[in-house]
Amino acid sequence: MSIIENHKTDGQPFSENPKLKARDVRVFYGEKQAIFDVSLDIGANEVIALIGPSGCGKSTFLRCLNRMNDTIDICRIEGEILLDDENIYAPKMDVVPLRARVGMVFQKPNPFPKSIYDNVAYGPRIHGLVHHRDELDEVVEKSLQRAGLWNEVKDRLHAPGTGLSGGQQQRLCIARTIAVDPEVILMDEPCSALDPIATAKIEELIDELRENYTIAIVTHSMQQAARVSQRTAYFHLGQLIEVNPTDLVFTTPEHTLTEAYITGRFG
Amino acid sequence: MTDQSLSTRVKVERSMARRRRAETRFRLYGMASILFGLLCLVVLFGNILSKGLSAFEQTVLTTDIYLDKDFLGLSRQSPESELLNGDYEGLIKEYLKESMQPSGRSERRDLYSMVSVGAHWQLQQLVVNNPNLLGDTVTVELIMDDEIDQWLKHDHEKGRHGRLSEKQTEWAQQWLDEGRLKTRFNVSFFTNGDSREPELAGVHGAIMGTFLTLLVTFALSFPIGVAAAIYLEEFAPKNRITEIVEININNLAAVPSITFGLLGLAIFINIFGVARSTPLIGGLVLTLMTLPTIIISGRAAIKAVPPSIREAALGLGASRMQVVFHHVLPLALPGMLTGTIIGMAQALGETAPLLMIGMIAFVVDVPGFINDPATVLPVQIFLWSDSPEQAFTERTSGAIIVLLAFLVVMNTAAVMLRRRLERRW
Incomplete structure (x- = not known):
């Protein structure tokens, strides 16, 4: 099952109502190429799951979507990624407002060493989204409610965010991200550090968030991909092998590699 | 199978003794280094403190001295510039000469040198701060010269003269017996700048x-x-x-x-x-x-x-x-x-x-x-x-x-x- 030269993605990589469009994206770490000509649409208000074995480039691809790879010196990106038909890698593009539009939730919960309130309030504060304390309180409450954390923390908003449990911390991070009201949320294995109960809560949350946001989620759990996503993209060694509606991918995969992966023959 | 696992256990047990010894040894090395460090610190501090604490004390002579208006050529109404220029040094010398009765020039010189040159500044300060004291007898603790200071701190208990002459020792002993010569907290060490005179030098x-x-x-x-x-x-x-x-x-x-x-x-x-x-x-x-x-x-x-x-x-x-x-x-x-x-x-x-x-x-x-x-x-x-x-x-x-x-x-x-x-x- 070696790498296929110039593989053309099977299935339906393009969407009718795309929010994000990636075209011929190639990513290099120094000399090493990590992603090969990936073209993929992420539709508005859909949850797309990126799956594949470790090191296949799915996280790298995800981090390209809000230019988080800029922080890595040796990382070089070719091709274009369009957010609402605007190339985010255009020279005049400023990453600060871009990241306000495309938020990110990381693999490990990473709340700031500040209070719960300040964690959620940080984004609105730096972007100047609110002007009064009352508005900020409202944004914090709303974000925590949508993240399903409000009832658990409303009595201790000024307690440290790092004192919460792992699952609560991750929901705090999600609340922090949606407080900025982004258009797209990228999630990089958001449940890999959580127990099944916390995972279930986050998955439920993702389902609710879909109404307002476009979500791309990287996951190692195929059950999770099946549960939360509408489309699934399978990456293999830096190539996008197949993109199809999730139920199709898990029942009748087009490509032999996809089939091998989801049936557990490797990965 | 059982033999195999048993022998592994025995091997581990045997190696444990060696490992425990190594660990104990290592702990001892660590403790020894810390003890050595502490010892050095104690020696250092002990040495400095034993030598340096006496610097915080200064020998003074309690003296009732008459502020003679005529001798100083001053009155209570004199302006400050004149008060500053009075011959306080002479006044102290006069006082010493009368109270101790030295015979001859060299004895007089020895006697005068026992009081610090800073002593007349004490009188000067006293008068400048309160000119009304002129014509009165005041009690002052005159700063003594560093040689007297060192004699009192280090030599006299051992019956040594130190760097004092026979006569100076005699006078100093006399003041000591009268209870007038004593050490007190050395304020000037913290209020003065540097000086060529040790008793006046401060930090x-x-x-x-x-x-x-x-x-x-x-x-x-x-x-x-x-x-x-x-x-x-x-x-x-x-x-x-x-x-x-x-x-x-x-x-x-x-x-x-x-x-x-x-x-x-x-x-x-x-x-x-x-x-x-x-x-x-x-x-x-x-x-x-x-x-x-x-x-x-x-x-x-x-x-x-x-x-x-x-x-x-x-x-x-x-x-x-x-x-x-x-x-x-x-x-x-x-x-x-x-x-x-x-x-x-x-x-x-x-x-x-x-x-x-x-x-x-x-x-x-x-x-x-x-x-x-x-x-x-x-x-x-x-x-x-x-x-x-x-x-x-x-x-x-x-x-x-x-x-x-x-x-x-x-x-x-x-x-x-x-x-x-x-x-x-």
């Missing part, structure tokens, strides 16, 4: 000089060092030039301190014309010396901030500067302060570079600002240790105690500050 000038010099050092090196560390760690592109800068900062930390003194002399004094022997130039030179320490420790502190915090802030759309000032700096500040404490402690004890920029000058006046001539505590210690008078030996140790106390106070303050800044979550 006030050196303390102020040290304080002002360190103030300049801190005010310059902390912001510059922190800014350099932040720039190098967070903003500088990783290329050959940054690498060269990094290597040279590390080299700079290892440069012998006297070199910085030469640099200060050549550049700050000769080219920029900064006045020599001032806390300003001292602070500039010590800044050069302290900067590498602060930069290196600052970078280490910044590196220790978890990258996940940076990613979280970047992911929310914080600019790089916001990431640094909202998240990285608050977390790195305690570590940066630790480096600053170490750097400032080094600067506090530094002598060599200051010698090159004239801070070894004999400065009597207490500096009031950073452009006044000054010296610092370590240089003062160096100067005194070089003086021939025996009394300067104990003052040297006394000044060392003051320097150590300065260090302890400074470090305690810094540690407390760091504690406050440290986040508990």
Whole structure:
């Protein structure tokens, strides 16, 4: 099952109502190429799951979507990624407002060493989204409610965010991200550090968030991909092998590699 | 199978004895090194304290002296300029001559030399502060010369003359028997500047000089060092030039301190014309010396901030500067302060570079600002240790105690500050 030269993605990589469009994206770490000509649409208000074995480039691809790879010196990106038909890698593009539009939730919960309130309030504060304390309180409450954390923390908003449990911390991070009201949320294995109960809560949350946001989620759990996503993209060694509606991918995969992966023959 | 596992267990048991011995040995080595360190510390402090504590006491002679208006040529209405110029020295000599009845010139000279030259300033101060005392008999504790001081502190119990003559010893013993000669807390050690007379020499000038010099050092090196560390760690592109800068900062930390003194002399004094022997130039030179320490420790502190915090802030759309000032700096500040404490402690004890920029000058006046001539505590210690008078030996140790106390106070303050800044979550 070696790498296929110039593989053309099977299935339906393009969407009718795309929010994000990636075209011929190639990513290099120094000399090493990590992603090969990936073209993929992420539709508005859909949850797309990126799956594949470790090191296949799915996280790298995800981090390209809000230019988080800029922080890595040796990382070089070719091709274009369009957010609402605007190339985010255009020279005049400023990453600060871009990241306000495309938020990110990381693999490990990473709340700031500040209070719960300040964690959620940080984004609105730096972007100047609110002007009064009352508005900020409202944004914090709303974000925590949508993240399903409000009832658990409303009595201790000024307690440290790092004192919460792992699952609560991750929901705090999600609340922090949606407080900025982004258009797209990228999630990089958001449940890999959580127990099944916390995972279930986050998955439920993702389902609710879909109404307002476009979500791309990287996951190692195929059950999770099946549960939360509408489309699934399978990456293999830096190539996008197949993109199809999730139920199709898990029942009748087009490509032999996809089939091998989801049936557990490797990965 | 059972035999196999049993023999493994036996093997492990056997190796355990060896491992336990090795562990015990290692613990003993550790304890021995700590004990050795403590012992050195105890010896050092014991030695300095035993030699230096006597510097905090000064021998005085309680004297009832008549402030003779006619002898001084002053009246209670005299203006201050005249009051300052009265012949107080003569008055003391007259008093000594009458009370002790020396015979002959050399005995008189011996007698007069037993009282410090500072004694007549005591009278002068007394009169200037309150001219109404003129014509009255006042009780003053006249400061005695350092030779009497040393005799009383070290020699008389052992029945030795020390550096006193037979006659001087006799007089001193007589005052002692009358209960007039005694030691009291040496206030002037903390209120006077340097002096050629040990009994008048104090560390006030050196303390102020040290304080002002360190103030300049801190005010310059902390912001510059922190800014350099932040720039190098967070903003500088990783290329050959940054690498060269990094290597040279590390080299700079290892440069012998006297070199910085030469640099200060050549550049700050000769080219920029900064006045020599001032806390300003001292602070500039010590800044050069302290900067590498602060930069290196600052970078280490910044590196220790978890990258996940940076990613979280970047992911929310914080600019790089916001990431640094909202998240990285608050977390790195305690570590940066630790480096600053170490750097400032080094600067506090530094002598060599200051010698090159004239801070070894004999400065009597207490500096009031950073452009006044000054010296610092370590240089003062160096100067005194070089003086021939025996009394300067104990003052040297006394000044060392003051320097150590300065260090302890400074470090305690810094540690407390760091504690406050440290986040508990």
